[in-house]
Amino acid sequence: MQSSKRVFLGSIATETNTFSPLRTDILDFKESFYAPPGMHPKTPTLCSAVYPAARARAAEFNWQIVEGTASWAEPGGIVNQQTWEFLRDQLLTELRTAMPVNIVILGLHGAMVSQGCLDCEGELLAAVREIVGTAAIIGATFDPHSHLSKRWIENTNLITIFKEFPHTDFVEVAENLMTLVHRTSLGDINPVISSFDCKMIEVLPTSREPMRGFVDKIKALEGQGSVLSISVIHGFMAGDVPDLGSRVVVVTDNDQSGGDRLAAELGAELFSMRGKTRPEFLTLNEAFDKAEVSKAVPVVIADIWDNPGGGVPGDSTILLRELLRRRIKNAALATIWDPIAVRTCFSAGEGAQFQLRFGAKMSKFAGEPMDAYVIVRRAVRDAVQSFGQSIVPLGDAVWIEVGGIDVILNSVRSQVFNPDIFSNFGINPKSKKTLIVKSTNHFYDAFSRISQDILYAAVDGPYPNDPKTNSYSNLTRDIWPRVENPHG
């Protein structure tokens, strides 16, 4: 019988767009997801999948689990310093109270920036190591849209990162970490982490080639020879930090030089894919022209840069205006973030018809606010959509009809993940000719099941979508596409 291990779980996660007109504070965490010790639901969130994954294996591994707080805020602007310090210190206090522990498992995002800290996860991991000492095992999962720093590697034993974008594998990645941590605790393996800086930033969807093949390849390499795990940090172009960029992370069983070699090899291969990984990005006109002649029902147009999942407000009205300008009927759009308009619609009630101003209130880049005669079709308290096994809150939300088009307004920001964002309101997404969704690629998996024609409209907004010209002040390394050959 294995001896019992004390395992501490924690999760603090958000993705900070340092260019966003928004700011993030504790209310954003509480609105999105906030679970005090013992209160984490059975279903995972994206970054807290380590909770259900650890619980599921506790009996088998003889783990005695102590849960700390788990929190997640929808990607947004720079995190208020008091909020960061509160979340950090709360988790560290919970850890100190749980001591002695043998294992710490954290569900992190890896792109959190506060007013006073450019590498919140690095700061947290260093503080955790300080408390638990070098004998304890620290394992963490990350989102690939993150900024890997030296501090992460120095202060963890194991790192696993979602391989898929859309992140359909977040549960699997957490489960994988449990197995590796357990084997480490038995002395069965001695993990060492290698990483390679690809010195590039690119959009890397794995739903298509060449990234599809690359992910399949690294998965096949796992378990071969000394290789325990391989993952890719895609990087996050909207975070102005020193470590911005793609990296390959290889974890081997006590084989630093072999891991370094493999990371460099795979990193060079990834670098060679730069400029070839994106789907066809269309202008506004191209996307609508194509949609109008498409035979598919529905056609999906993704408003890829007005993606709340990338930290912008998600209140652009540009695509809605285009629908109205073209007099397109039988269309639905999700979502425009406007808590004030939602509140007004609730006050008016279902069936009400009136003049409403909504959208485009947070920046001059998101078009003009809409002033329109609307019909309130449905008003739903605490509306949700699904993303894989997780349930994503939209807050109070309404379905309004504007010029014959169905529009969902929400009060808690979220990108679109699943067609149930429409059907949960009573809109049948399969009966619509045109669906507009705000999301870069996370929508793809679920929407590809109901649509034969998915179009990516690249419309400028508040998101800093051109890393060549974005005004970075903390990024001092040379990376592609800012320089043609950063590897010299």
Ligand SMILES: [Zn+2]
């Ligand atoms: Zn991500």
